[in-house]
Amino acid sequence: MMEFLSSLEDVKQTIIENSKFIKSLENCCDDSFRDSLQKLVDETMKGRLEIGERIIALKTKQKRIDDALQKALSETDTVEQLNVKCTEFFEKEDKKRINVKLSTEYKEFKQQMNSAFGGSNVTNVDDEDVAEVMEPGGKVVSMFDPWSKALMLNPVRNIKCGHHYERDSVNAIIKDNCGIRCPVVGCASKCFIQPNHLEPDMALRDKIRAYKAEQELSDSSSEEE
Ligand SMILES: [Zn+2]
Incomplete structure (x- = not known):
């Protein structure tokens, strides 16, 4: 062997x-x-x-x-x-x-x-495709923030296009700049992102938490050689 x-x-x-x-x-x-x-x-x-x-x-x-x-x-x-x-x-x-x-x-x-x-x-x-969840209807949603590329902890959904961002990430970016468009590659929305376009996505947040817990579990079990 x-x-x-x-x-x-x-x-x-x-x-x-x-x-x-x-x-x-x-x-x-x-x-x-x-x-x-x-x-x-x-x-x-x-x-x-x-x-x-x-x-x-x-x-x-x-x-x-x-x-x-x-x-x-x-x-x-x-x-x-x-x-x-x-x-x-x-x-x-x-x-x-x-x-x-x-x-x-x-x-x-x-x-x-x-x-x-x-x-x-x-x-x-990009390893972005590592962590995706399938929404009803077959739409694939990334668990990663498009700016920081980090796993999102408090995902918010852009109601104009349906894409997700990390809450703190997007807020920091649009705070002083009202001319920011959705950064997701291939996004068709031409709207500038405004605070009232963003709504917390609790379902996605729970999925990410479950994913994270699973990762940590299997990561620690593979380290124990
Ligand atoms: Zn978008």
């Missing part, structure tokens, strides 16, 4: 090395080639991060299984007991979500990719 883990690690390293290689090509070519390289980087970045994410998820899962098996072996005397233990573990494991994007390893991977590409746009690949 260690072999499986180390080959996953190899794949991850290959992605990083390959990124460094592409970046190094920049030094030995002309402007137009450099432009196409940059385009390649931009277009494949999301995919690279996604593969990294999946590898880290697999590694996390494999590590948990290994640990659980070791523990089960040390605690049981018979095959029957071991069977029961393992079944319990897998039932519990099925209910757990792996939140890769919050893991230290993913953050490190992202940083490595960032430095491999010489600090270009990796960090701009």
Whole structure:
């Protein structure tokens, strides 16, 4: 099983090395080639991060299984007991979500990719889609404030377009400026945001709280190696 883990690690390293290689090509070519390289980087970045994410998820899962098996072996005397233990573990494991994007390893991977590409746009690949809730009707709502990119604690809804902002964030911004439009990419509303356009969204606030609690729970359980 260690072999499986180390080959996953190899794949991850290959992605990083390959990124460094592409970046190094920049030094030995002309402007137009450099432009196409940059385009390649931009277009494949999301995919690279996604593969990294999946590898880290697999590694996390494999590590948990290994640990659980070791523990089960040390605690049981018979095959029957071991069977029961393992079944319990897998039932519990099925209910757990792996939140890769919050893991230290993913953050490190992202940083490595960032430095491999010489600090270009990796960090701009938004992880906003990490935390979204589906509203009735299939509308996807981000849990992040469009300005600070932080998880919203007191989300308010713009009644003109339906987008959400962190209360303190938007209030600070529109306080001294009455010419601020909704910052959400692709928003069709041309209205300037006014205080009376904003209403607290308690349902979303509760969803974010539940999400946060779940994240903290699974984050601490994955740290206990
Ligand atoms: Zn909007």
